[in-house]
Every structure is written in structure tokens, then in C-alpha cells.
Amino acid sequence: xxxxxxxxxxxxxxxxxxxxxxxxxxxxxxxxxxxxxxxxxxxxxxxxxxxxxxxxxxxxxxxxxxxxxxxxxxxxxxxxxxxxxxxxxxxxxxxxxxxxxxxxxxxxxxxxxxxxxxxxxxxxxxxxxxxxxxxxxxxxxxxxxxxxxxxxxxxxxxxxxxxxxxxxxxxxxxxxxxxxxxxxxxxxxxxxxxxxxxxxxxxxxxxxxxxxxxxxxxxxxxxxxxxxxxxxxxxxxxxxxxxxxxxxxxxxxxxxxxxxxxxxxxxxxxxxxxxxxxxxxxxxxxxxxxxxxxxxxxxxxxxxxxxxxxxxxxxxxx
Numbered sequence: 001x002x003x004x005x006x007x008x009x010x011x012x013x014x015x016x017x018x019x020x021x022x023x024x025x026x027x028x029x030x031x032x033x034x035x036x037x038x039x040x041x042x043x044x045x046x047x048x049x050x051x052x053x054x055x056x057x058x059x060x061x062x063x064x065x066x067x068x069x070x071x072x073x074x075x076x077x078x079x080x081x082x083x084x085x086x087x088x089x090x091x092x093x094x095x096x097x098x099x100x101x102x103x104x105x106x107x108x109x110x111x112x113x114x115x116x117x118x119x120x121x122x123x124x125x126x127x128x129x130x131x132x133x134x135x136x137x138x139x140x141x142x143x144x145x146x147x148x149x150x151x152x153x154x155x156x157x158x159x160x161x162x163x164x165x166x167x168x169x170x171x172x173x174x175x176x177x178x179x180x181x182x183x184x185x186x187x188x189x190x191x192x193x194x195x196x197x198x199x200x201x202x203x204x205x206x207x208x209x210x211x212x213x214x215x216x217x218x219x220x221x222x223x224x225x226x227x228x229x230x231x232x233x234x235x236x237x238x239x240x241x242x243x244x245x246x247x248x249x250x251x252x253x254x255x256x257x258x259x260x261x262x263x264x265x266x267x268x269x270x271x272x273x274x275x276x277x278x279x280x281x282x283x284x285x286x287x288x289x290x291x292x293x294x295x296x297x298x299x300x301x302x303x304x305x306x307x308x309x310x311x312x313x314x315x316x317x318x
Contacts, residue, residue, distance in 0.1 A: 032160040032211055033168035033203040034064055034071040036112065037102075040165060041073055041199050043150025043227075044101035048094060049197070050081030050232040053151035057132035069206040070174070072187060076132075078195040081230045090239045091190045092176065097236040098199070099173045105150055109166035113146040114155070115218055125221050129228035130154050144218070152224050160211050169204030 030038070038058050046053040056079065061072040077085075086094060122130060122142050130144060130152060145161055146152045155161065162168055175187035187200035 028062065028065065029156065029158040029160070030060055030062065030064055030071055031068075031206065032162050033205050033207070034060075034069070035155070035159050036162040036165070036168045037171045037201060037203050038071065038073045039112075039145055039147050039151060039153065039155075039161070040102045040105045040168075040171060041098070041201060042075060042153065043105060043147050044098045045075050045077075045197055045199075046151065046227075046230070047101050047233040048097045048236065049077055050230050051075070051077060051079055052129065052228050052230050054130045054153045054228065055079060055128065055132055058153070063200070069204075070200070070202050072198065072200040075197040075199070076195060077190070077197050079230060081232060085192065086239050088190075088192070090236075091192075093236050093238040094190065095173065095176060095188060095199075097234055097239075098197075099171070101234055102171045105147065105165045106168070106171060107166065108149070109164050110148040111164055112161055113218065114143065114161055115146075116141045116143050117218070118142075126152065126224050127228075129224050146219050148219075149227075151227060152219060163211055167205065172202045172204070174200050174202055 029035070038060055042053050042056065042058045045051060046056060056076050057074075059074045061074070063070040063072055117125075119140060119142050122144065130142065131154065142154050143157055143159075144152060145155045147165060150165075173188050176189070178184055178186050188198060190197050
């Protein structure tokens with residue numbers, strides 16, 4: 001008598017008419033210029049948004065297969081030290097600042113170091129600064145890339161990286177906007193609800209034979225600790241400092257007869273308005289604008305409107 005099949009054996013036998021699924025092919029590694037540019041974008045985003053370059057990650061979408069010289073990187077911005085995070089109307093200014101910071105790293109043409117370390121030794125020296133949550137499992141070796149002034153991060157074993165930050169050429173962020181009738185979202189944008197920054201970019205040098213073979217010695221723990229501090233290191237016009245529209249509004253108030261001194265207003269309000277008081281650079285720029293207006297408008301009447309009125313008006317600048 002034939003023994004009846006139990007559920008386990010039935011599950012083990014393939015159903016008739018169904019084909020076994022083939023395993024997904026391993027994605028091809030990015031060309032060295034695109035891999036290098038992704039490291040620069042991650043470092044630049046960390047400087048602008050106040051991120052830890054390693055834990056923020058940088059998943060790459062392989063656009064290069066269909067569009068040579070192009071890629072898209074997604075970065076987690078959940079740990080941003082910009083709090084509160086700028087509103088949507090200011091996101092384009094942040095993205096432009098990240099692009100500019102990326103190309104500052106390109107212009108620096110610094111030597112990129114690629115080296116291996118035992119995982120235990122790397123974690124003992126650098127802590128979790130190198131990990132993005134998808135790092136190597138086990139106690140083997142880690143492959144790390146160090147971009148001076150930007151980031152120390154783990155990279156896949158099959159990646160090649162350029163010898164210098166300038167070898168990939170100019171990095172251009174693409175598809176920042178879509179047409180007014182398009183239902184698609186831009187490829188380069190900040191998705192605040194998902195806590196993601198997505199950057200689609202193109203490099204001007206699609207091929208290079210100048211690859212990193214090691215470079216200088218691994219960075220010190222102190223250097224990496226500073227890079228991993230999640231400090232905002234870039235002042236973004238229109239976000240951290242007054243943009244031209246805001247300056248024009250100040251000038252309009254002066255023309256309307258609001259007398260000065262604005263310097264007193266600056267000192268009293270710098271603690272509550274980020275673009276006035278967040279950093280020395282922002283404070284210097286604002287002081288320069290207001291001092292200039294003060295010098296121009298000394299002929300106005302000495303009387304000035306109450307500070308409360310000025311505060312009510314400047315609340316609309318946020």
C-alpha cells in the first residue's frame with residue numbers, strides 16, 4: 001500500500017506545472033567614479049544635515065547599467081542634528097548646499113585610503129561610526145574607505161574606489177524637479193516622512209584607471225570621532241542666514257519709515273531666530289546686513305517702532 005503523503009513531504013515536492021525560481025543575479029558593482037562619488041555625497045550630506053556618515057548609510061541604485069555615469073544614492077536622515085528639520089520649502093536649498101559641498105570635496109582632490117581591518121579591532125578603535133546597519137556579519141575583516149574631511153565608512157569587497165576625490169570629476173545632481181503636469185516625484189529630493197534623502201547624480205568622468213591602492217595610514221580615532229559627531233558644518237543661505245528676499249524685506253521696512261538701530265534688534269532676537277544666532281558665520285552675515293542698513297538710514301527719525309512690532313513682522317520670515 002502506498003503511504004499517504006504528509007504535509008511536509010507535499011511541501012517538499014514541487015507542484016506540477018510550476019518552475020523553480022532562479023536566484024536573483026548579484027548586482028554588478030558600480031564603476032569606480034560612481035562608487036567614489038557616492039562616498040563624497042554621503043560626506044557632504046553629513047556636513048550639511050548634521051549626520052553620522054557611517055550610520056546614515058548610502059544604498060546605491062544601479063542606474064549605471066542603463067545610463068553609464070549615473071547612479072542614485074539613498075541616505076537615512078533620521079539622525080540629523082538639524083532640529084527642527086527645515087520645512088519643505090527649504091529642501092531645495094539644502095540639496096543645493098549638499099551638491100556644492102560634494103564638489104568642494106572634488107576640488108580638494110584629496111587622497112582616498114582603502115584598507116582592511118579586523119572587525120573587532122575596527123570597532124574597538126572607531127566604535128559604530130563605520131556601520132550602517134547592513135555591515136558585515138561575523139568576526140572577519142572589514143573593508144573601509146576614508147575620505148579626508150568627509151567620512152570613514154565600510155564598503156563592499158567588490159567595490160573599486162578612485163585614488164583621489166577629484167578623479168571622478170564634477171558631480172552633478174540631476175532630476176531635482178519634475179514638470180508641472182507630472183505625477184512622478186523628483187529623483188533627487190528629501191522625503192521627510194520616510195526620513196530619507198535621495199540623490200540622483202552624474203559624474204563627468206565615467207571611466208578612470210586611477211584606483212586607490214591603499215593610500216595613507218588609517219585615520220586616528222580622534223579624527224573619526226570628529227567626523228562622526230553629527231555636527232552641522234555648512235551654513236545654508238535661506239536656511240541658516242537671511243536670503244535676498246529676507247534682506248529685501250528689511251530694506252522695505254526701512255523705506256516705510258521704520259527707524260533703527262537694528263543692531264539692538266539683532267542682539268535681542270538672535271536667540272530665537274536660527275538665521276540670526278545659530279553660528280558665528282550666520283551672525284556675522286546678519287550683522288553685516290544690518291550694520292549696512294544702519295549706516296544708510298542714520299538720517300531717519302530717532303524714534304523707532306516698539307520691538308514687539310518688529311518681532312511680529314520678522315515672524316513671517318521663518
